[in-house]
Amino acid sequence: MKPRYWFLVAGLAAALALVIALVMIFSTGTGPRGYVHNHYTRAAHLDIRGDDDNRAYTSPDPVTRVVADITRKWRPQSQTTDASGVYLRYSDDAVIVQPRQRGSVIHVMDVDEAYRRYHGHVGHYWGWIGTHGESFRGRGPGAGK
Known part of the structure; x- marks a missing residue:
């Protein structure tokens, strides 16, 4: 082969490696959703x-241990606990960890859907949820007009 073909072959190999790397990065997911997917057992029969958008997972560990594990890796914007479980709010997703006979069930869902579904548990703590999961804190008179 002539030297210029080596550059072509090397360029194609580099492009292929980049595509493979990007697929690997985006298929494993990032954030709390990807973390839960990669560290807990998928339980489709428990999906809501x-x-x-809801995905259910299980763990043999108690709720407190699961929550500590998730929050150690991904710090939530808000965390609320009551007798039914622990509710973690992130910018786009919510992670709900509830006790199960042996261990925990973990639900990962869109934060807006979690707010609607679990309003009685999180309404006073999460505040109003906007379209991107931000809390409304007020911006003064005339804001947004």
Whole structure:
């Protein structure tokens, strides 16, 4: 082969490696959703019906240990606990960890859907949820007009 073909072959190999690396990065997911997916057992039979974005997972560990594990890696914007479980709010997702007979069930869903579904548990703590998961804190008179 002539020297210029080596550059072509090397360029194609580099482009292929980049594509493979990007697929690997984005297929494993990042953030709390990807972390839960990679560290807990998927339990599709526990998904909440009617919510296509919801994913359920299980762990043999108690709720406190699961929450400590997740929050150690991904710090939530808000965390609320009551007798039914622990509710973690992130910018786009919510992670709900509840006790199960042996261990915990973990639901990962869109933060807006979690707010609607669990309003009785999180409404006074999460505040109003905007379209991107931000809390409304007020911006003064005339804001947004």
